[in-house]
Amino acid sequence: MSNKLSTQPYKGTRDFYPEEQRLREWLFAQLRRSVSQYGYEPYDGPMLEPFELYAAKTGEEIVNEQLYSFSDRGDRKVAMRPEMTPTLARMVAARANQLAKPIRWFSIPNLWRYERPQRGRLREHWQLNVDLLGVEGVEAEAEVVQVAIDLLRNLGAGPTDFEVQINHRQLMNDLFDKVLKLSPDQTQNVAKAIDKRAKIPVESFHELLTAAGCSQAQIDTLEKFLASPLLEIPAICGESEGFKALCRFFDIVNALGLGPVCRFNSSIMRGFDYYTGIVFEIYDQHPDNRRALFGGGRYDNLVGMFGGAQIPGVGFGMGDVTLRDFLDVHGLLPELAADTEVLVGLFSPEMLVPSQQMARHLRAAGLKVEAVLQPQKLAKQFQYADKKGIPLVVMVGPDEAAAGLASIKDLRSGQQVSISQSELLARLQVMLG
Incomplete structure (x- = not known):
């Protein structure tokens, strides 16, 4: 048996030799420059947080299957952060009365999830987080989506290289409660099935719905809803605050000239439990990399779970792995020489x-x-x-x-x-x- 130590990094992580580090620092500098143009300020938080911070609101899959957690020497259960939004909410709640609002913050934290490493997914990655807190209307979503679009454009992306797909959690709740009349357990399972819909065959999607207890009539209604353009949704759902918010959002982005890259997609769910309003995902349109690059949405109840006043928030997280893949397939990665002159x-x-x-x-x-x-x-x-x-x-x-x-x-x-x-x-x- 050999006693030699392996030279390979831990599975799902990366070594950054100087040439890779140059590219990472260049990329982070571009991201910081873009978000700073909108007045966002940098912040950071600890790598370790109490386990219950994530158990309270982070998605079930992450907490049960992907969280790196352990008990420290004081027998406190802690976790390595899998995302940044709960830390952001905790920090804002701690100084809620002192912070000038609206709050515009960003960070590029190191995050950990125990995932199966594959293209676009590693166990360790860096993620740009952009958050706007203190604005109740869809004006906040419109700004945050603008930031996301300009980030990609400033990196050289063209008008047809990506698409922003948008939905609203309240619209989906109205569908589940008022139209399909699902139980809470059914709602959770149907939402998970919709989240997987684009990645699985139609037959598999229907099997998941049947397993969730949906009748054929409910499945037919859901399929009709998912295939309908935004302006036909009221014929299925009736009055919906989610529908009204989406119309207002699209009025704003269309007036700003961003309509061509924004599209309503009722299959966009986002996996985190804390989203309450508009949710969105940015998709790469390149045939070699057709996948979601990053996403975000509105979370109005997250800050209030710390016991203080509720402060509405909207934000997104952009991982460096998927972003690098995007730049690579579109030929946007620069060749960076050493800085020494x-x-x-x-x-x-x-x-x-x-x-x-x-x-x-x-x-x-x-x-x-x-x-x-x-x-x-x-x-x-x-x-x-x-x-x-x-x-x-x-x-x-x-x-x-x-x-x-x-x-x-x-x-x-x-x-x-x-x-x-x-x-x-x-x-x-x-x-x-």
Whole structure:
């Protein structure tokens, strides 16, 4: 039996070597820039939360099957966060009377779920969370959906690359209660079946409905509802506040010119138990990646479960794994070179201090500079710089040092020049653009 430790990361997680880390930092910077344009401020919370925080409102599947939970040394049951919204609600509730409203916050937390790793799903991921709290009307949903659309557009997505599909939980509750007249247990099972509908054959969908106790007449009514455009819904459901809210929402997004990427879809349910109003999911339209990228919705009762006043909220969570897949299939991933701009080479051991002094001088002027620490053949130093994507190499030998000169080699063009050390900084700045 071998005692060697595995070099592989824990299943469902990733190592981020410098090239992957560069891409992640670039992506997070783009996301922060986009949400900041709308006035959203960053926040964060702890990785561990009390288990009951998630047991109270997070979806049953996550709590029972996907939550990383354990008892700490004080015998307190805790969990690694699988989502950020419960932490957000707890933090807002703690300072509800002090916070200026509406509250516009965002975060990019590290999240954990014990899932079966597959395309678009890992056990550990980062997720952009964007939340707007303190606004009761659909104006809040309209802004949050705008943010989601602009995030993708700012990353280079075109008008036909994605679609926002929208529904309303109250509309579905009216269907379940007033039209289908389902029991609470039936409602939960039928909602789960609708959530799976797009991923399974029609026969399997009907089997789930039959198993939930639905009659053939109820199944026919449900199928008619799910196939109906928004303006035909009242003929099935009658008066519904959910329908009115959806009409108001679409009036706003159409007036803003966002109607072409927004569509009513009564199959959108969202799995979390805390959603109370409009829910939405953003779908990739690329044939190689037709799937939900991310989603969100309204949660008006989550903050109030901590004992204070209810504060309505709307938000979404965008995972980095599905977002990266989206950028990849649409050819939107950039090629990012290392940030280092200059390598100060080392001609000989005697030149260590002068080369270090030169590197310090260039760094003090704002350049990103790496310095060779041990002497080696000049060809190897150039090869090293080329492999790391460092465009310029500065060398100073004893004779050049005595004459106050330095040589610059541009690895992009292959050209090499000798220049006065007093002019070195200015020349490097010009060459770097």
